[in-house]
Amino acid sequence: xxxxxxxxxxxxxxxxxxxxxxxxxxxxxxxxxxxxxxxxxxxxxxxxxxxxxxxxxxxxxxxxxxxxxxxxxxxxxxxxxxxxxxxxxxxxxxxxxxxxxxxxxxxxxxxxxxxxxxxxxxxxxxxxxxxxxxxxxxxxxxxxxxxxxxxxxxxxxxxxxxxxxxxxxxxxxxxxxxxxxxxxxxxxxxxxxx
Amino acid sequence: xxxxxxxxxxxxxxxxxxxxxxxxxxxxxxxxxxxxxxxxxxxxxxxxxxxxxxxxxxxxxxxxxxxxxxxxxxxxxxxxxxxxxxxxxxxxxxxxxxxxxxxxxxxxxxxxxxxxxxxxxxxxxxxxxxxxxxxxxxxxxxxxxxxxxxxxxxxxxxxxxxxxxxxxxxxxxxxxxxxxxxxxxxxxxxxxxxxxxxxxxxxxxxxxxxxxxxxxxxxxxxxxxxxxxxxxxxxxxxxxxxxxxxxxxxxxxxxxxxxxxxxxxxxxxxxxxxxxxxxxxxxxxxxxxxxxxxxxxxxxxxxxxxxxxxxxxxxxxxxxxxxxxxxxxxxxxxxxxxxxxxxxxxxxxxxxxxxxxxxxxxxxxxxxxxxxxxxxxxxxxxxxxxxxxxxxxxxxxxxxxxxxxxxxxxxxxxxxxxxxxxxxxxxxxxxxxxxxxxxxxxxxxxxxxxxxxxxxxxxxxxxxxxxxxxxxxxxxxxxxxxxxxxxxxxxxxxxxxxxxxxxxxxxxxxxxxxxxxxxxxxxxxxxxxxxxxxxxxxxxxxxxxxxxxxxxxxxxxxxxxxxxxxxxxxxxxxxxxxxxxxxxxxxx
Numbered sequence: 001x002x003x004x005x006x007x008x009x010x011x012x013x014x015x016x017x018x019x020x021x022x023x024x025x026x027x028x029x030x031x032x033x034x035x036x037x038x039x040x041x042x043x044x045x046x047x048x049x050x051x052x053x054x055x056x057x058x059x060x061x062x063x064x065x066x067x068x069x070x071x072x073x074x075x076x077x078x079x080x081x082x083x084x085x086x087x088x089x090x091x092x093x094x095x096x097x098x099x100x101x102x103x104x105x106x107x108x109x110x111x112x113x114x115x116x117x118x119x120x121x122x123x124x125x126x127x128x129x130x131x132x133x134x135x136x137x138x139x140x141x142x143x144x145x146x147x148x149x150x151x152x153x154x155x156x157x158x159x160x161x162x163x164x165x166x167x168x169x170x171x172x173x174x175x176x177x178x179x180x181x182x183x184x185x186x187x188x189x190x191x192x193x194x
Numbered sequence: 195x196x197x198x199x200x201x202x203x204x205x206x207x208x209x210x211x212x213x214x215x216x217x218x219x220x221x222x223x224x225x226x227x228x229x230x231x232x233x234x235x236x237x238x239x240x241x242x243x244x245x246x247x248x249x250x251x252x253x254x255x256x257x258x259x260x261x262x263x264x265x266x267x268x269x270x271x272x273x274x275x276x277x278x279x280x281x282x283x284x285x286x287x288x289x290x291x292x293x294x295x296x297x298x299x300x301x302x303x304x305x306x307x308x309x310x311x312x313x314x315x316x317x318x319x320x321x322x323x324x325x326x327x328x329x330x331x332x333x334x335x336x337x338x339x340x341x342x343x344x345x346x347x348x349x350x351x352x353x354x355x356x357x358x359x360x361x362x363x364x365x366x367x368x369x370x371x372x373x374x375x376x377x378x379x380x381x382x383x384x385x386x387x388x389x390x391x392x393x394x395x396x397x398x399x400x401x402x403x404x405x406x407x408x409x410x411x412x413x414x415x416x417x418x419x420x421x422x423x424x425x426x427x428x429x430x431x432x433x434x435x436x437x438x439x440x441x442x443x444x445x446x447x448x449x450x451x452x453x454x455x456x457x458x459x460x461x462x463x464x465x466x467x468x469x470x471x472x473x474x475x476x477x478x479x480x481x482x483x484x485x486x487x488x489x490x491x492x493x494x495x496x497x498x499x500x501x502x503x504x505x506x507x508x509x510x511x512x513x514x515x516x517x518x519x520x521x522x523x524x525x526x527x528x529x530x531x532x533x534x535x536x537x538x539x540x541x542x543x544x545x546x547x548x549x550x551x552x553x554x555x556x557x558x559x560x561x562x563x564x565x566x567x568x569x570x571x572x573x574x575x576x577x578x579x580x581x582x583x584x585x586x587x588x589x590x591x592x593x594x595x596x597x598x599x600x601x602x603x604x605x606x607x608x609x610x611x612x613x614x615x616x617x618x619x620x621x622x623x624x625x626x627x628x629x630x631x632x633x634x635x636x637x638x639x640x641x642x643x644x645x646x647x648x649x650x651x652x653x654x655x656x657x658x659x660x661x662x663x664x665x666x667x668x669x670x671x672x673x674x675x676x677x678x679x680x681x682x683x684x685x686x687x688x689x690x691x692x693x694x695x696x697x698x699x700x701x702x703x704x705x706x707x708x709x710x711x712x713x714x715x716x717x718x719x720x721x722x723x724x725x726x727x728x729x730x731x732x733x734x735x736x737x738x739x740x741x742x743x744x745x746x747x748x749x750x751x752x753x754x755x756x757x758x759x760x761x762x763x764x765x766x767x768x769x770x771x772x773x774x775x776x777x778x779x780x781x782x
Contacts, residue, residue, distance in 0.1 A: 047500075048466060130350075133346070162702070
């Protein structure tokens with residue numbers, strides 16, 4: 001290979017890397033996928049878990065704020081995240097907050113998902129998605145943990161990969177705002193009255 | 195898409211880069227337009243929202259210490275776009291994968307010596323394809339109709355399973371037509387299509403050719419309401435495997451017939467029962483010979499007792515000559531279309547003879563509720579044989595026991611901490627030696643392999659700060675030829691530790707150190723490089739910056755060891771890695 005060709009290729013590579021890096025930077029006011037919709041799904045309760053009935057998200061979309069947590073028994077940060085959302089669930093349950101934890105466990109560990117959630121002190125719905133159909137739709141990178149918040153209008157307002165206890169301040173503030181947002185119908189009603 | 199001669203000119207390289215840049219530009223423009231939500235009002239469909247997840251991975255791969263000099267020292271860009279349009283009952287989703295290696299020794303490249311350009315050593319190549327495409331329609335809450343790629347599992351995956359296995363870099367889907375009905379009484383699903391594994395292998399960066407394996411499968415059954423969730427189903431699967439140039443057998447196919455019984459909430463949810471039985475017929479033809487057939491079985495059962503603080507789980511497996519793959523000893527993980535429960539420790543251990551093993555396990559959990567502490571005791575015992583003509587109990591006995599302790603975090607305004615640890619040991623002992631064993635001097639009762647393992651994690655958090663310390667180590671032995679030609683037990687060690695600091699949601703910095711001497715040849719080659727560290731050690735540093743929730747940039751610099759990576763009994767050899775990864779993930 002000649003030196004000229006090497007240089008040309010190196011320049012092209014450097015230009016592309018630079019271009020990619022600059023294009024990949026988020027827009028200054030970017031938010032996390034605001035406005036997206038969650039597809040309708042129903043998943044079975046994790047055997048031995050805190051709930052025994054299937055969870056159907058259609059019953060809550062457009063009415064209640066819903067937090068969807070993807071987790072797995074083999075995922076360390078998930079064991080930190082679920083108890084934190086349990087505390088938030090206890091705080092806002094009476095205001096309509098629904099939390100559902102979707103286990104991404106395969107057939108090898110799916111039997112342990114329910115008992116694992118009970119050991120973590122969880123009282124919200126825990127369901128399983130063995131064939132990962134729902135996971136592949138709303139968590140396409142299949143990250144664990146991965147959290148999605150859906151507001152009372154049924155629109156996604158938050159998506160986040162990972163969890164550490166350092167995030168509790170930011171999440172607490174966000175969930176407080178999520179609960180404070182009125183449903184669209186309520187907001188329009190309030191506007192017309194004023 | 196089959197392998198092809200890579201374009202060689204700089205112009206072609208520029209064209210590829212331009213295309214990739216355009217793809218990224220579109221992503222950016224889309225992101226900018228979607229600040230307030232990109233939703234359309236489509237006639238007859240209603241409000242339809244657009245969603246996109248973009249993953250960009252720029253990677254520099256240095257030496258990987260194998261004997262192939264043509265897959266080292268190069269940059270690459272991997273771009274993945276997950277796109278979807280979601281309406282009330284309709285969903286269109288697509289995933290586009292693009293990969294560009296900046297390397298001369300790609301397939302047909304200039305640096306590949308003449309004569310080996312079609313050699314497997316020059317395997318890097320650029321690639322662009324719609325990896326996933328699916329249209330889904332939910333006409334009623336009970337019905338789902340789908341065309342395109344989907345993941346699916348029948349029962350517990352004994353008969354059929356198309357899903358992702360991260361450890362192995364396998365992401366399988368069935369491309370075809372799918373129907374599913376979850377009614378009050380009737381449960382039904384039917385699938386037909388061609389296997390569509392992810393083509394870009396994330397581990398060695400090669401492009402995997404799609405196997406033209408045709409799959410038909412489904413199940414039908416009934417759920418009795420108000421009967422503790424009692425559900426009974428029958429299931430059937432047929433797979434026609436594409437002939438493989440590396441295999442002598444032709445016209446290979448498997449048929450699976452079976453059924454499942456499930457009672458998930460007996461005695462007010464205190465008892466859960468599951469049973470599944472399948473019969474498999476495998477047919478194949480040798481050149482110049484008549485078709486032959488043989489039969490196997492795949493049985494799995496579990497019983498779980500759930501009390502307030504106690505969980506007791508019993509599991510049993512009997513997989514005799516049973517693997518939904520071109521052969522029971524299939525070496526290509528993406529062509530294994532079932533994933534029966536392994537009933538084993540959930541760790542990266544090597545399990546052999548997954549299609550021919552029988553035995554069971556028991557797990558006991560106790561939680562000191564409402565307190566934060568819990569512990570578990572586990573034990574499994576089974577026999578297996580890698581020779582499918584043998585009964586699993588005529589081969590090798592495997593025993594594995596481990597105990598775990600856990601303290602979940604309790605969140606307060608002050609300090610928060612959690613702790614997890616488990617330790618265990620696993621032994622494989624020869625029951626009945628094979629002819630090869632006899633020749634090597636291995637006798638009944640001899641130890642064939644052993645593992646002693648332990649791992650732990652301690653997490654400490656205070657307001658916006660958190661530290662996470664992990665540690666794991668395994669002492670293992672396996673049989674290998676020593677320098678004197680004896681087939682003796684060889685000890686080796688594998689482990690690692692990592693310390694991660696997190697600040698709020700914004701920043702995470704992880705310092706890692708992994709170690710292994712599993713492959714002595716690689717240790718020697720690494721030591722020849724005069725590393726500051728020993729040839730067995732693999733240091734790394736990873737930093738992640740989150741711009742907004744879900745949008746982040748992470749940078750990895752360092753090394754990771756290879757070796758044999760296993761999940762659910764399926765293993766693959768992974769080369770060591772050293773280099774730099776820059777990953778950006780953005781969402782709209």
